[in-house]
């Protein structure tokens with residue numbers, strides 16, 4: 599894989615870059631968004647090297663692309679482009695269609711430096727990994743940079759097919775993500791522990807499997823712990839659990855390495871957070887750990903009453919000096935809201951792709967970068 603960070607000034611000077619970002623950000627997360635801050639690293643690097651930047655991203659999931667008009671306002675990148683413009687302190691021109699000839703001319707003629715195409719998923723070619731659509735995109739730039747780790751497990755035109763047409767590089771954010779993950783995959787300082795919470799267990803079991811021989815403990819909470827409880831026939835009432843994963847949860851629940859909450863916070867028959875004793879126990883295990891991988895909250899954190907478990911563990915991690923990597927949309931967003939990000943060595947913005955990568959599954963977007971040989 600070739601990295602943008604290794605390209606020299608001479609190569610970059612005067613070129614136009616097609617930069618794939620993941621700007622699929624909820625409106626209420628636009629303020630203080632870590633994704634926008636990370637995106638600004640690569641954008642600023644390119645601007646400093648006199649490169650014009652054309653940003654590519656998607657937003658949400660358009661339902662039927664042939665009938666896109668009524669969904670356009672909801673799924674537009676307009677607000678995102680404004681928020682990003684504030685973060686990088688540069689005007690960003692948003693093109694509302696995919697008329698590549700016109701766009702190319704506008705970019706060439708403009709004195710502005712940063713541009714963005716509208717939600718790529720408005721064109722069916724994006725999710726179909728269409729060579730044609732990718733070729734059209736590639737016409738706009740001299741080289742391509744993937745800085746969207748969070749979509750690199752998807753076979754989409756702006757992530758995969760585009761690398762058939764342009765010299766392709768990993769951006770600064772993508773490089774940070776890969777290096778952090780490789781650090782925990784190859785020779786992590788031990789003891790290594792994994793903390794798993796959140797809603798679905800199916801994506802998370804893959805990580806336990808992959809790391810099993812290296813881990814000392816898996817600390818469970820949230821819907822993940824509830825699923826193990828249900829699999830062990832411990833009544834969970836109306837609590838959130840993953841009904842489709844009971845069989846696999848039952849198999850894994852026998853493992854001595856997997857630790858379950860010893861007390862929980864229950865309201866109206868629902869388990870909503872881990873309890874005080876569990877927090878104490880988990881914190882003391884965290885203190886012993888040298889490497890920590892964490893994905894998914896310990897409770898129903900949308901309600902402040904049930905944030906204690908998640909917040910307490912984030913604090914406990916802060917007291918340990920070794921490597922920690924935390925990911926997952928909801929988990930990272932709470933850590934940022936509570937200003938606990940300094941406690942974590944690396945906060946991943948990879949979302950579901952983090953679990954994908956750590957489970958050892960294929961990442962087509964990264965393979966495409968590896969194969970690129972312009």
Ligand code: ADP
Pocket residue numbers: 795796797798819820821837838869870871893894895896897898899900925926927928929930
């Ligand atoms: P992340 O986005 O961090 O990867 P997930 O998407 O897997 O995490 O799950 C996050 C969701 O899980 C949150 O919306 C949170 O409210 C919910 N959740 C976790 N534990 C519970 C619980 N005990 N009861 C209800 N919801 C829970």
Ligand code: MG
Pocket residue numbers: 926927928
């Ligand atoms: Mg989530």
